[in-house]
Amino acid sequence: MAKTYVIDTNVLIQAPNALECFEENDLVLPLVVLEELDGLKKADGERGFNARQVIRTLEDYRCSGDLIAGVPLENGGTLRVEANCVHEPLPEGLPEDKSDNRILKVCCHLAPEHPILVTKDLVLRLKAQMLGIEAEDFSTEQVSSSEQQYMGRVECFAPERDFEKFMTEGVPAASLYRCDELGRPLPLSLCQNQFVLLKDDTSLQKTHLGRVWGDRVIPLEYARSNPYGVKPRNAGQYFMQEALMKPASEAPLVIVKGQAGTAKTFYALAVGLEKLLNHPTGEYRRMLICRPNAQFDADIGFLPGDEQEKISPLMRPIMDNLEQLLDGDEESRYDNEMELESRLMEVFDRNLIQTEALNYIRGRSLEKIYLIIDEAQNMTPNQAKGIITRAGKGTKIILLGDPNQIDKPFLDERTNGLSYASEKMKGSPLCCQVTMLPSECERSPLANEAIRRL
Numbered sequence: 001m002a003k004t005y006v007i008d009t010n011v012l013i014q015a016p017n018a019l020e021c022f023e024e025n026d027l028v029l030p031l032v033v034l035e036e037l038d039g040l041k042k043a044d045g046e047r048g049f050n051a052r053q054v055i056r057t058l059e060d061y062r063c064s065g066d067l068i069a070g071v072p073l074e075n076g077g078t079l080r081v082e083a084n085c086v087h088e089p090l091p092e093g094l095p096e097d098k099s100d101n102r103i104l105k106v107c108c109h110l111a112p113e114h115p116i117l118v119t120k121d122l123v124l125r126l127k128a129q130m131l132g133i134e135a136e137d138f139s140t141e142q143v144s145s146s147e148q149q150y151m152g153r154v155e156c157f158a159p160e161r162d163f164e165k166f167m168t169e170g171v172p173a174a175s176l177y178r179c180d181e182l183g184r185p186l187p188l189s190l191c192q193n194q195f196v197l198l199k200d201d202t203s204l205q206k207t208h209l210g211r212v213w214g215d216r217v218i219p220l221e222y223a224r225s226n227p228y229g230v231k232p233r234n235a236g237q238y239f240m241q242e243a244l245m246k247p248a249s250e251a252p253l254v255i256v257k258g259q260a261g262t263a264k265t266f267y268a269l270a271v272g273l274e275k276l277l278n279h280p281t282g283e284y285r286r287m288l289i290c291r292p293n294a295q296f297d298a299d300i301g302f303l304p305g306d307e308q309e310k311i312s313p314l315m316r317p318i319m320d321n322l323e324q325l326l327d328g329d330e331e332s333r334y335d336n337e338m339e340l341e342s343r344l345m346e347v348f349d350r351n352l353i354q355t356e357a358l359n360y361i362r363g364r365s366l367e368k369i370y371l372i373i374d375e376a377q378n379m380t381p382n383q384a385k386g387i388i389t390r391a392g393k394g395t396k397i398i399l400l401g402d403p404n405q406i407d408k409p410f411l412d413e414r415t416n417g418l419s420y421a422s423e424k425m426k427g428s429p430l431c432c433q434v435t436m437l438p439s440e441c442e443r444s445p446l447a448n449e450a451i452r453r454l
Contacts, residue, residue, distance in 0.1 A: 002026050002077070006107050008119035009036040009099075010410050011138045014380050016053040021140040024076035028110065031083040032102040034058070045359040046383060085109040091131070100124045107133045120410035141381040142414045143423040146403060150426045152255070152433030153239055154178075156188055157201040166198065166208045170218040190217075191427040193251070195239040195434055209238050211432075222246070227274035228325055230267065236440040237263060243432035244271040247283060248368075248396040251432045253388060255399045255422050258436025261443030264400040265374055266321045272370045273325055276352050284370040284396070286351060289318055290358045292378040292408070292417075315355045318374065319344065322353075358383070367392035377401035378408045379417030388421065 003025045011018050012033070019027060037058075040051035058067070061079060065071035070080035088105040095101060104127060107115050117128050117135040128135035143149060156178050162171040176198070177185040190196070190212045198217065200206035210217040222245040223238055232238045236258070243254045244267060256264045272287040326343050347353050358373070373379070373387060376399040384399070391397050399421060403413040413419060425431040441448050 004028060004110060004113040004115045006030065006082075006103065006110065006115050006117045007033065008103060008117070008121060008124065009033045009040075010120040011118055012037070012054045013040065013047055013050050014120060014410060014415075015138060015141055015382060016050045016057070018138060018140070019054075019057065019073065019079060020075060021138075022075070022077055026070075026077060026113075027073070027079045028106065028115065029058075029079065029081045030085075030103045030106040031081060032099050034081065036099060046380065049359075050382065082106050082109070094127070100127065104128060104131060104133065107131070120415075137415070141420055143419050144414070146413045146419075149403075149419060149435075150191070150422055150433065151257075151435035152193075152422075153195040153197070153236070153435065154188070154190065155197045155199065157185075157199050160200055160202045163198065163200040163206065163208070166210065166217075167219055170210070170213075170216040171198070173212060173215050173217055176217065192429050193427075193432050195242070195432075197235050209235060211239075211242060227267075228270040228278060230270040230325070233442055234440045236434060236436040237267060237442075239434040240264070240267050240436070241271070243434060244268060244398065246432065248394050251430065252391055252395065253397050253399075253425060253428070253431040255418070255425065255431065255433040256436065257401060257403060257418065257422065257434075259402055259438050259441060260405070261441035261447040262436035263442050264436065265317065265372070266324065268372050268398050268400060269318070269321050270325055272353075272372065275370060277347075283368070283394070285368045287353045287370045287372065288366070289315065289353065289355045289372045289374065290361060291315065291374045292358050292376065292383065318355065322347070358387075361387060361390055364390055365392045366390050366395045368394035369396075371395060371397045373397070373399050375401050375405075375407075376418040376421075377403045377406050377416045378411065380408075380411065381415070381417050381420040384417030384421040 005022055005025055006028045007018065037051050037055055040047050041055055042048060043051065061067060061071045067079070067081045068083065070078045073079055085105040088109045090096060090101055090105060090108070094104070100121065103117070103124070107117050107128065108131065115133065117125070117133055118138055119125060119135060120138060125135040156176045158166070158171050158176055162175050165171065173190050176188050176190070178188050180186055192212055194212045196210045196212060196217050198208040198210055209220050209223065211220060220238060220242045222242050225241060225245055227241065227245065232241050240256055243251060243256070256268070258264055275283055276287060322344055323340055327340055376384070379387070388397060399418055401418045403416055403419045406412060406416055422433055425433070
């Protein structure tokens with residue numbers, strides 16, 4: 001039996017194709033949703049673009065029939081606009097002119113149909129529950145909870161005879177296994193490009209680091225590299241270095257997840273500087289760095305200056321990392337701040353590194369670019385798809401972030417673009433992924449202690 005779903009505006013703004021995701025069910029758009037879309041259509045950035053896309057989709061449906069009576073959808077469901085709920089009563093304390101409450105009026109009016117309200121707004125879901133209305137999040141773009149998400153790495157055992165041949169021949173993936181709490185062997189399912197910490201099953205002190213390729217686990221190719229003088233300090237950094245150093249022809253997409261202090265941004269910049277400055281083979285033309293919250297919406301548009309001046313406060317963490325890389329002497333790095341600043345500006349003046357607002361990436365075709373998206377957990381799934389599809393020939397895209405540190409409304413650890421891209425690209429031969437462990441924090445003793453205690 002077909003269900004009735006009432007769709008909130010924020011669902012359409014985050015996922016403009018949401019109307020196509022409800023199978024053979026009946027969709028209802030409250031009139032206030034059209035009004036909110038109209039108010040957002042001139043907005044800058046992702047919200048305005050998505051609002052216009054949804055409005056164009058609705059116009060196509062309008063031309064095919066009567067939206068008030070209902071029009072058929074390609075997936076077999078129907079879509080209609082509901083405007084007949086003006087006089088529906090609401091409990092005291094819920095103002096009738098508030099948009100969210102007007103949506104609740106529609107749900108109350110449709111009570112005989114047992115509607116399900118779909119919204120990204122947690123408070124609206126709470127209100128709906130108070131009124132006895134079933135409500136849920138938009139689940140199509142949700143991935144598994146953080147404990148179940150793909151980490152891109154695994155620890156396992158190999159028989160001694162295979163372990164000893166690893167450095168020369170690799171090991172068959174089928175011979176690897178894990179153990180349960182009682183030490184009993186468990187079968188292991190590995191993905192293409194998954195990183196492996198391999199242990200000898202006769203001596204836990206013997207380990208190798210490798211990567212799944214085809215039906216074998218092979219040694220890391222760049223384990224002895226020190227990009228821009230940086231040496232990996234733990235297994236996670238060896239894995240991250242391998243993913244970043246591989247050319248764009250082999251691994252055009254790299255996804256690194258992990259808590260603060262695990263050197264995600266630092267290492268990505270180090271490899272970029274190695275490729276552009278230390279060994280300029282022409283692999284990349286320049287390094288381009290973006291952050292999802294560097295947008296020309298109201299919160300940034302009022303700042304004075306041109307684009308670079310507007311986004312510079314949001315790029316300060318990038319500058320901090322570059323300062324450490326451009327002067328590796330920790331003891332005297334800040335003795336002459338003017339000289340350090342001059343070295344930093346020289347890299348930008350030579351056009352080797354550019355910083356850019358994320359919403360200006362749309363529509364571009366990036367060729368031979370080393371593209372770093374920092375704080376990628378603040379992207380929507382639609383933004384992640386838009387960024388990855390911008391990759392032209394020779395471009396390498398690096399998504400960095402911590403799914404537990406989200407600053408954007410309506411996103412969480414299961415619906416952010418970083419986690420979404422990670423789960424969808426799992427097993428791709430063109431994507432390398434690694435999740436850094438809390439124990440691999442290298443920022444400072446205090447950072448390690450805070451991660452352990454807080």
